[in-house]
Amino acid sequence: MDFSRYRKRSPWILHYNAGSCNGCDIEILAALSPRYDLERFGVLNSGNPKQSDIFLVTGPVTYRSRERLVELYNQMPEPKVVIALGSCTCTGGVFRGMYNVEDGIDRYIPVDVYIPGCAASPELIIDGVVQALDILEKKTKERENAKRLYSEPTTENGITDRSNSAQKIGTGGFSPEEMKPNSPERRENEED
Amino acid sequence: MGRKIIDIPLGSQHISLLEPIKFRFACENEKIVDVSSDVGFVHRGIEKACTTKFAYDAVPYVVARICGLCAITHSLAYTTAAESLLEGVVTRRAKYLRMLLVELDRIHSHMLCLSHTAENAGFEAMFMRIMGDRESVMDIQERITGNRVQFDYVSIGGVNRDITTDIEKEIRKTLAFIREKTHGYLEEFTTNWSLSLKFKGVGVLTLDEAYRYNAIGPLARAAGLATDVRSETDYLPYNEIGYEMRVGEGGDIYSRNIVRLFEILNSITMCENILGGLPEGEIQTKMKGKPTGEALVRLEAPRGELMYYIRGEGKAMLSRVRIKTPTFASIPAFIEVFKGSEYADAPAILASFDPCMSCTAK
Numbered sequence: 075m076d077f078s079r080y081r082k083r084s085p086w087i088l089h090y091n092a093g094s095c096n097g098c099d100i101e102i103l104a105a106l107s108p109r110y111d112l113e114r115f116g117v118l119n120s121g122n123p124k125q126s127d128i129f130l131v132t133g134p135v136t137y138r139s140r141e142r143l144v145e146l147y148n149q150m151p152e153p154k155v156v157i158a159l160g161s162c163t164c165t166g167g168v169f170r171g172m173y174n175v176e177d178g179i180d181r182y183i184p185v186d187v188y189i190p191g192c193a194a195s196p197e198l199i200i201d202g203v204v205q206a207l208d209i210l211e212k213k214t215k216e217r218e219n220a221k222r223l224y225s226e227p228t229t230e231n232g233i234t235d236r237s238n239s240a241q242k243i244g245t246g247g248f249s250p251e252e253m254k255p256n257s258p259e260r261r262e263n264e265e266d
Numbered sequence: 267m268g269r270k271i272i273d274i275p276l277g278s279q280h281i282s283l284l285e286p287i288k289f290r291f292a293c294e295n296e297k298i299v300d301v302s303s304d305v306g307f308v309h310r311g312i313e314k315a316c317t318t319k320f321a322y323d324a325v326p327y328v329v330a331r332i333c334g335l336c337a338i339t340h341s342l343a344y345t346t347a348a349e350s351l352l353e354g355v356v357t358r359r360a361k362y363l364r365m366l367l368v369e370l371d372r373i374h375s376h377m378l379c380l381s382h383t384a385e386n387a388g389f390e391a392m393f394m395r396i397m398g399d400r401e402s403v404m405d406i407q408e409r410i411t412g413n414r415v416q417f418d419y420v421s422i423g424g425v426n427r428d429i430t431t432d433i434e435k436e437i438r439k440t441l442a443f444i445r446e447k448t449h450g451y452l453e454e455f456t457t458n459w460s461l462s463l464k465f466k467g468v469g470v471l472t473l474d475e476a477y478r479y480n481a482i483g484p485l486a487r488a489a490g491l492a493t494d495v496r497s498e499t500d501y502l503p504y505n506e507i508g509y510e511m512r513v514g515e516g517g518d519i520y521s522r523n524i525v526r527l528f529e530i531l532n533s534i535t536m537c538e539n540i541l542g543g544l545p546e547g548e549i550q551t552k553m554k555g556k557p558t559g560e561a562l563v564r565l566e567a568p569r570g571e572l573m574y575y576i577r578g579e580g581k582a583m584l585s586r587v588r589i590k591t592p593t594f595a596s597i598p599a600f601i602e603v604f605k606g607s608e609y610a611d612a613p614a615i616l617a618s619f620d621p622c623m624s625c626t627a628k
Contacts, residue, residue, distance in 0.1 A: 090279060091286050093308040096624045097334025097415040100378065104404070107397030121279070138307050139286065142279060168331050171319065172311040193334055193415040 081127060081153075082211045084116035087203075088126035088150065092143050092179065093169075094133030097193030098160040102130065105196035112200055115207065123149040128206050129183075134162040134169045135176040147183045153213035155206040158185045159199065161192045168192070269294060276612060278307050285623040289616075293609050301604045303597060309627040316587040322348060322557055322578065325587070327418045332589070333625040334415050335375045338367050339567040341420045343574040344587075346501050346565070348422050351557035351578055358503075359547040360424035365502050366540045367410065367419050368565075369533040373444065374403040375568035376484075376526040379620035380451065383523055386614040387460045399447045402440045409433050424550035434541055445534050452527050455520075465519040469615035471603050472517055481599040483570025483592050485619060488525045489517030495566040502565075507539040508532075519618040556580050567592050569620055591625035 091099055105112045106119060120126055123146045135143060147156070158179050161167035166177035179185060186209050189202040277288040286307035292300035312332055316325050325348075326341040333340060342364055349356060377400040384392035404414045410429055411417030419425055429437075455461045471481060476489035486493050494511050496504045512528040514521040557578030564573050570592030577586040600619055607615060 091308065093286075093310055094624065095331045095334045095337070095416075096285075096622065097331075097337070100334055101415060103378075103397060104401065107401070108394055109398055109401040133308065134310070136308055136310055138309070139278075142307075146279065162331075168328060169310050169312075169315075172315045174309050174311040192331075193413075195414060 081214055082207055084118070085127040085207060085210060086118050086120045086125055087128045087130050088121070088123050088146065089119060089130045089132070090139075090143060090146055092131055092133035092139040092163070093136035093175065094160060094162060095193075098132040098163075101193050101196055101199060102132075102159070105199045110196040110200060112196075112203060115203065117203060124151065126150055127154055127210055128203065129154060129156045130159055130203075131156065131179050131183075132159045132163055134166045135179050135182060137174045137176065140176055140182055143179065144182055153210060153217055155186045155210045155213065156183055157187045157189060157202050157206050159189045159202070160194050161190050164188045164190060271299060274609060276616075278304070285621055287621060287623050289604075289612070291604070291609060291612065296608050296610065298604050298607055298609055298612070301601045303601065305594075305597070305623060305626050307627065308624055312628045313587050313589060317584050321582040322584050323422055325584070326420060326422065329587075329589070330416060330418060332591075332628055333622055335378070335622060336371065336567040336569065336572070336625065337416055338364075338371045338419060339565055339572055340589075341418070342368060343563050343565045343572050344576070345420050345422050347561040347563040347574050347576045348557055348578075349553065350561045350563070351559050351576070352422070352553040352555055354423060354551055354553040356424055357547045357549065357551060358545040360549050360551075361502055362540050362544050363425045363429065363549065364420055365504070365507065366537055367407070367417070367425075368502075369537050369540070370403060370407055370410075372568045373530050373533050373537075374400050374407075375620075376530050377403070379568075379617070380455075380523060380526055382617040382620075383465075383519065383614065384461060386617045387464055389458075389460045392454065392461070396451065399444065402443055406433075406437050406440050409436060421550075423553045424548070426549075428549050429544075437541060438538065441534050441537055445531065448527060448530050448534070452524075455523050455527060461523070462520055465523065465614070465618075466516075468519050468611050469603050469607055469618060470516070470518045471599060475602050476517065476599065479599040479602050480595055482595055483567075484522055484525050484529065485570070485596055485599060487512065488514040488522040490515050493571075495564050495571045499564055501563065504536075506543070507536045509536060519614060522618050556582060557584065567625075569593055569622060569625075570596060589628060591622070591628070593619075593621045593623070594626045596621075597626075 089102060158164050162169050163179055169175045170177050187202045187206050189198050191198050271292050271294050274291045274293055278286045288304040290302045291298045320328050326345050329344045330337040330341040377396050381393045381396035408414050411419045471489045473490045476486045476491045490513055492513050496509055497511055510532050512525055514525040558580045560577040562575045564571055572592055573590040575588040576584055578584045
């Protein structure tokens with residue numbers, strides 16, 4: 075059964091505290107509570123990385139939490155979206171430069187949505203999660219496209235040729251002429 | 267079948283845990299026989315940064331980031347210590363406003379703990395109800411200070427904002443609302459099967475153990491140990507605003523919940539008395555000079571005694587800041603409670619302690 079259609083309607087959140095002050099963690103709980111009700115988007119706060127789609131990280135990544143951070147990220151199935159919640163998660167914030175702090179999670183894992191604020195208010199959290207839902211849908215579609223292209227290799231003289239499909243993926247839809255360096259078409263596209 | 271002891275880890279990332287803390291339970295069947303804990307996952311090095319990166323007048327806003335729940339207590343404890351070194355006198359109005367925020371903070375922190383305890387009993391609806399009502403406290407905090415959680419309200423010399431009659435009216439309305447709701451919770455926590463009978467006799471800390479293992483805060487008061495920094499110190503005029511110590515009996519989860527509920531009611535009364543007797547005057551006094559000498563301040567955070575020691579040598583940078591946080595002091599008592607209880611109760615017992623790992627690791 076294909077679950078990808080329902081993924082946007084019920085994304086599960088994995089929340090990890092990588093050294094935050096608890097302020098943002100409590101604002102997440104507040105966002106899940108009746109006043110703000112993040113759960114109306116189908117969001118469920120789960121503690122299990124293997125069932126989660128959105129990785130919500132708070133804290134500037136302490137020396138001891140970075141292994142766990144990367145481990146949790148790796149355990150989550152694709153497609154996944156990472157949200158950095160709070161100023162210290164985005165850049166290190168007030169903790170930047172302290173001896174046990176790694177100045178933000180984007181040194182270790184790729185981040186899709188940055189939410190500023192110390193502490194980030196529930197309104198901002200909802201805004202960030204809703205943006206993450208769009209990114210999640212986009213990532214789901216990208217994966218489907220890639221699968222279709224790879225599953226259509228051409229066969230000539232008994233040799234399987236994947237160059238055609240690989241080219242389509244690798245160039246992001248540009249034709250070989252456009253991909254040549256300094257070609258006028260490419261420059262035009264980039265300026266757009 | 268022989269007696270076999272199995273190690274079961276809990277944390278540092280776990281479904282039922284908010285906090286990055288790791289326990290390793292040695293279990294014999296379902297009984298916990300031994301516990302070891304590891305708390306340093308969120309150590310950031312704030313004590314060191316307070317003496318190398320930030321000048322003494324910026325430190326209140328840095329130490330507030332140790333903990334999001336008791337931020338005001340942290341910055342207030344530091345500020346009180348720094349003011350005693352600068353030999354300035356804070357106006358009574360500023361002191362009253364500080365107390366108001368500390369008590370509001372205690373109310374919402376205890377409500378959070380109660381909602382977690384309810385959630386760990388499997389009573390998710392109660393969790394949602396308490397969290398929903400807690401928002402009204404957050405609202406008045408936002409009205410007074412401008413931010414919901416990390417309100418940098420206290421600064422050296424006084425407070426940063428004054429309250430107006432509009433805000434005062436709103437606070438009174440909210441306090442009345444919370445009082446009514448708290449009486450409802452009290453009924454629920456004493457009569458509801460999930461929250462009373464299930465929690466009676468679980469996670470017991472006896473009076474003797476509380477005394478011996480240095481339990482503090484609601485944990486100690488639930489066991490019958492009459493200890494509260496608010497009644498022992500005089501930085502803040504708690505005796506003027508109707509502070510009452512509530513001591514429970516039994517020392518189990520049920521008793522801790524009841525002590526917290528009565529503390530919320532007491533805090534509401536205190537907040538109303540503060541508004542009733544708010545003195546006129548300035549909210550800021552100028553402090554001159556640089557901190558010289560050493561000072562030690564104890565304050566009652568929502569979780570127990572918070573201690574700050576600072577030493578200055580007449581420079582902009584302090585030479586030492588030492589912070590002793592409530593959860594750190596209570597860990598021996600935590601471990602004693604876990605021994606002998608069922609493994610299945612461990613998350614509920616842990617939630618009833620209301621641990622704060624961000625405080626502990628700093």
